[in-house]
Amino acid sequence: MENAEVTLVELIRTHGVIRSSDLASLGIPRVALTRAVRRGQLVRVSRGVYGLREFRSEHGTLAAAAIRVPKGVICLLSALQFHGLTTQAPFEVWVAIANKAAAPQIDYPPVRIVRFSDATLSLGVEEHTIDGVAIRVTSIAKTVVDCFKFRNKIGMDVALESLREAWRDKRVTSQDIWHCAKVCRVANVMRPYLESLT
Structure with missing residues (x-):
């Protein structure tokens, strides 16, 4: 044995x-x-x-969430933290699932489920490995755009901070942002903020 x-x-x-x-x-x-x-x-x-x-590494809870929600995508505040675009440490792992998918029943880690359409769920997804576990997380451009789309859930200040940080560090291009913003239908919301940066 x-x-x-x-x-x-x-x-x-x-x-x-x-x-x-x-x-x-x-x-x-x-x-x-x-x-x-x-x-x-x-x-x-x-x-x-x-x-x-x-x-339990720095992002160990993301790996645990990826195991429990294999078709989910780490997004919003959790993706911001993963990409180093925020000083906030969310106590829940933000996971996007398809609109019609059943909500998973999870005891650990605490998970905040957000529903995305099929087009936005597959847009800008990157694969990374944490603690030997493959995770799917939104790209920097998609994460910033998602913050504007879900600004009522996470706050406009967080959305603006994510855009400023990503732009200042030259980690996104305006083309990447515009593409994601159009697919996610927030181009009009983001236009004045993007124009102020360029």
């Missing part, structure tokens, strides 16, 4: 986390997971998801 626990810990070291539902296909008995948690080798990241004790 100890062999199974060693294999389990090595798998998690390589991949960052593991779902308990994946154990059978890997030939690892569930009792190995229980014993590794009791010994303190592993921690429960969220329901059915386990990782090493050091799993």
Whole structure:
């Protein structure tokens, strides 16, 4: 049985986390997971998801959210924090899902669900790896535009700060912003702010 626990810990070291539902296909008995948690080798990241004790990196909650909402996209305040465009540290992970998708039931991490149309959900999505977990996050240009689109939820001051920071650091172009703004139907809202920058 100890062999199974060693294999389990090595798998998690390589991949960052593991779902308990994946154990059978890997030939690892569930009792190995229980014993590794009791010994303190592993921690429960969220329901059915386990990782090493050091799993919680700076963006570890984004990885945990990506596992729990595999078709979701990290967006808005969480994407701003990921890209280093805000000093705010949201206590919830902001995740975009399709308009007609069922809302996931998640105990950890705390998640704020935002619904996007199919066109805006697939626009400007980047893939990154955190703690061995592939996450999907909105690009800087798309994140800035989303902040204007959802300004009533996050505040106009946050939207303006994100635009100023991204522009000042030369991390976006006006073409990228305009393209995203047109698809997201906020070009008219953003026009005066963009014109003041150029």
